[in-house]
Amino acid sequence: MADIRSNFIGIKSPNPFWLASAPPTDKAYNVERAFKAGWGGVVWKTLGEEGPPVVNVNGPRYGAVWGSDRRLLGFNNIELITDRDLYLNLTEIKQVKKNWPDRALVVSLMVPCEEEAWKAILPLVEETEADGIELNFGCPHGMSERGMGSAVGQVPEYVEMVVRWCKQNTRMPVITKLTPNVTDIRKPARAAHAGGTDAVSLINTINSITGVNLDTFAPEPTIDGRGTHGGYCGPAVKPIALNMVAEIARDGDTRGLPISGIGGITTWRDAAEFLALGAGTVQVCTAAMTYGFKIVQEMIDGLSNWMDEKGHATLDDVIGRAVPNVTDWQYLNLNYITKARINQDLCIKCGRCHIACEDTSHQAITSMVNGVRHFEVIDAECVGCNLCVNICPVEDCITMVPLAAGEVDRRTGQAVPGEYANWTMHPNNPMKVAAE
Amino acid sequence: MAERRYEDGIVAGRLSPEAYALNFADLHPALDQHEAHVEADRCYFCYDAPCMQACPTSIDIPLFIRQIATGNPLGAAKTIFDQNIFGGMCARVCPVETLCEEACVREHAEGKPVQIGRLQRYATDTAVARGKQFYTRAAPTGKRVAIIGAGPAGLACAHRLAMHGHDVTVYDAKPKAGGLNEYGIAAYKAPGKFAQAEVEYILSIGGITVEHGKVLGRDFTLAGLAAGYDAVFLGLGLSGVNALRAEGEEAEGVENAVDYIATLRQAEDLSQLPVGRRVVVIGGGMTAIDVAVQARLLGAEEVTICYRRGPEHMNASEWEQELAAAKGVTIRHWLQPKRVIAEGGRAAGIEMEYTAMVDGRLIGTGETVILRADQVFKAIGQTFEPTVLNGSGEAIALENGRIRVDAEGRTTMPKVWAGGDCILGGDDLTVSATAQGRDAAESIHRTLMGEGGHHG
Numbered sequence: 001m002a003d004i005r006s007n008f009i010g011i012k013s014p015n016p017f018w019l020a021s022a023p024p025t026d027k028a029y030n031v032e033r034a035f036k037a038g039w040g041g042v043v044w045k046t047l048g049e050e051g052p053p054v055v056n057v058n059g060p061r062y063g064a065v066w067g068s069d070r071r072l073l074g075f076n077n078i079e080l081i082t083d084r085d086l087y088l089n090l091t092e093i094k095q096v097k098k099n100w101p102d103r104a105l106v107v108s109l110m111v112p113c114e115e116e117a118w119k120a121i122l123p124l125v126e127e128t129e130a131d132g133i134e135l136n137f138g139c140p141h142g143m144s145e146r147g148m149g150s151a152v153g154q155v156p157e158y159v160e161m162v163v164r165w166c167k168q169n170t171r172m173p174v175i176t177k178l179t180p181n182v183t184d185i186r187k188p189a190r191a192a193h194a195g196g197t198d199a200v201s202l203i204n205t206i207n208s209i210t211g212v213n214l215d216t217f218a219p220e221p222t223i224d225g226r227g228t229h230g231g232y233c234g235p236a237v238k239p240i241a242l243n244m245v246a247e248i249a250r251d252g253d254t255r256g257l258p259i260s261g262i263g264g265i266t267t268w269r270d271a272a273e274f275l276a277l278g279a280g281t282v283q284v285c286t287a288a289m290t291y292g293f294k295i296v297q298e299m300i301d302g303l304s305n306w307m308d309e310k311g312h313a314t315l316d317d318v319i320g321r322a323v324p325n326v327t328d329w330q331y332l333n334l335n336y337i338t339k340a341r342i343n344q345d346l347c348i349k350c351g352r353c354h355i356a357c358e359d360t361s362h363q364a365i366t367s368m369v370n371g372v373r374h375f376e377v378i379d380a381e382c383v384g385c386n387l388c389v390n391i392c393p394v395e396d397c398i399t400m401v402p403l404a405a406g407e408v409d410r411r412t413g414q415a416v417p418g419e420y421a422n423w424t425m426h427p428n429n430p431m432k433v434a435a436e
Numbered sequence: 437m438a439e440r441r442y443e444d445g446i447v448a449g450r451l452s453p454e455a456y457a458l459n460f461a462d463l464h465p466a467l468d469q470h471e472a473h474v475e476a477d478r479c480y481f482c483y484d485a486p487c488m489q490a491c492p493t494s495i496d497i498p499l500f501i502r503q504i505a506t507g508n509p510l511g512a513a514k515t516i517f518d519q520n521i522f523g524g525m526c527a528r529v530c531p532v533e534t535l536c537e538e539a540c541v542r543e544h545a546e547g548k549p550v551q552i553g554r555l556q557r558y559a560t561d562t563a564v565a566r567g568k569q570f571y572t573r574a575a576p577t578g579k580r581v582a583i584i585g586a587g588p589a590g591l592a593c594a595h596r597l598a599m600h601g602h603d604v605t606v607y608d609a610k611p612k613a614g615g616l617n618e619y620g621i622a623a624y625k626a627p628g629k630f631a632q633a634e635v636e637y638i639l640s641i642g643g644i645t646v647e648h649g650k651v652l653g654r655d656f657t658l659a660g661l662a663a664g665y666d667a668v669f670l671g672l673g674l675s676g677v678n679a680l681r682a683e684g685e686e687a688e689g690v691e692n693a694v695d696y697i698a699t700l701r702q703a704e705d706l707s708q709l710p711v712g713r714r715v716v717v718i719g720g721g722m723t724a725i726d727v728a729v730q731a732r733l734l735g736a737e738e739v740t741i742c743y744r745r746g747p748e749h750m751n752a753s754e755w756e757q758e759l760a761a762a763k764g765v766t767i768r769h770w771l772q773p774k775r776v777i778a779e780g781g782r783a784a785g786i787e788m789e790y791t792a793m794v795d796g797r798l799i800g801t802g803e804t805v806i807l808r809a810d811q812v813f814k815a816i817g818q819t820f821e822p823t824v825l826n827g828s829g830e831a832i833a834l835e836n837g838r839i840r841v842d843a844e845g846r847t848t849m850p851k852v853w854a855g856g857d858c859i860l861g862g863d864d865l866t867v868s869a870t871a872q873g874r875d876a877a878e879s880i881h882r883t884l885m886g887e888g889g890h891h892g
Contacts, residue, residue: 068477068478068505069474069477070473070474348541348542348544348545349482349486349541349544350480350482350483350541351482351483351484351485352480352481352482352483354483355483355484367483367484373484373486393480393545394545
């Protein structure tokens, strides 16, 4: 039985599945339910400084994008940080941690960008005996207009400064949560690293408008006829998050910096992918908000079954395993040549591969052979693009099969070279490196 | 309790009033918006879709389903009506399990096709309910076309001709238009007087006059129509019924299934419609199923379909056979009628002879079985009655007892086209008749507008 216990910057949890700082972690009632369901840890919804409570809109706070059968693919929100009293939250945090000592309990924080503000709140959190803090530098709406959240996260100098204040003023481990609303995620990650952060977590949500109401011509979600950009999350953002996690994991300056992966994680498989790209724990929100806390049972079970099957004994056997395989385009092997293959037994003859290839790509799939509806790859035209694989409704019906060295690529008439060759060596590249 | 459920003979009121309403409710209730969207999402939007190829009217099914999925049911309805103005009735009565849904790739993949028929109904019902009319008449051409028969073939032809700006007169023997849609379809497939609502929707394009109660050969002749109109379309249907060729079939209680169904369809109060306690239906097609199921729904205690060949030879689809079984109808195979047993002039039973296939020929084995029956329905096929073509009959060639037409629906008589069940190749389907009527209209239009131009 695989050991999926997690030890992330000294914060221990029975599994790597944490709930992200968000509505599901806003109060003891929800968090206790989450722990009962089996979640390994939570990041308590962001606390602000002492004072009058935060005010939220009283109309819709969420918007969504749906796939077929109204499956929720993307989700956005314009909710702010906790609107509950600071001391009520602190009291509950202390009690919950006492009740659930084996679970990770991290507290998310967002106060004005002044050292005094951070100095004021850190001891209050320490007193709860929470396991650590997460700096919310990500929220893209509302709080950012007041100089907090992503307004800090988008300026690497501010990130470094605030992280340093925190490290100087608390014994608690510091996780810095990054906003994806930047052109290069490595810049704020490097800054957090330079400030001494113990880990980064990402991604926070992405600026978004989920839709436009065509009757009222107002953006969704609409509050009394008007809308604003909210933070986008859910399955749709996973690929963006995976890339940003990978960029930090393989960057020279931040390599080895612990990462808590966030962004569209819905199944154990999603979680395993984040782990493989270097995340030590994962944080979930949208999937729980869609299906409830029970999904963690599938995540725990699925992850450990997969690890057993593959012979991975602990999370450390998995974490970062895919990082060395992430590279730049210029290093990809141009001598690796694949052709699509259609399994005729699995083919249901929908013809989508044909029309996609015919209309938009390389005219490499038949629709009719000897007067019969039949879909077959024309090797002389197939560039191996993978479009047909991606749009085929039947899993594994179409696969990409690499040609062996020496085999003739019927598209080019050339034999497949056996050796690796990339763009940096290619004759068409004016900047090519001379071969040894 | 006025129920007469177990009374011998052919009597009305076997059931409670509520039971009739329940039994004759919609067989496939309409999909609501949620159901339609869930189902529409299942469509793969196939290339050169097999469902579309299987449809006799070639409706662009993937397109109309995508229109439903994107919240555009009126667009979906127009996609359907462009090819098939009887899209609403076809959605209800088409044997989709042997047409579009059999061809659906999801049937191939998982044995569960997209419910194309019900989605088609969702779209067309939306348009009819909103009274949305998609078609307007082209500028008047001054041409006049006569159509005989206001069934699916005749009205599909009329609608398309009206679109092209021709003036159309439709002659029909019956008091209501619609043909088998009005008089022949099983009641639970088109409840709520849908057939008349659809006819009104189709006729609302304008330019079509329907002359009711006009019988070919009695009130007018084909030669007369051909002389008085620029073109004539024959959508006559089949008016003859095959005989049982069984001794004693003139006994009271031996009835034509099609006549009984017509009476049922026109009945305002089904509790007033008499039905036997024990009913035997002779035949193996859709009519046999329709009359058998409806006899059960009217309260007949025992209903048995007897068919002279095996289940695989039945014209009724497997789905229809299962429907009958589910409604409590017994289907017996390899039996042919030999003798109706009458008591006092009324049917009391029927002696059936066992059959077998010997050297590719169906023969009676000589062994018999007697089934008790106070009502026997003949559903062994209908025939075309060429005598109605009157004196001009010679000019219209028949083949296998039906009117011979070319690929465009032209008969051998100049200016006369034909379609629907009366032509050779007519297959007793609303959808095929609609396609033939529509295509003949296009041929008529080309011919009328090409006059003085190409000759050929």
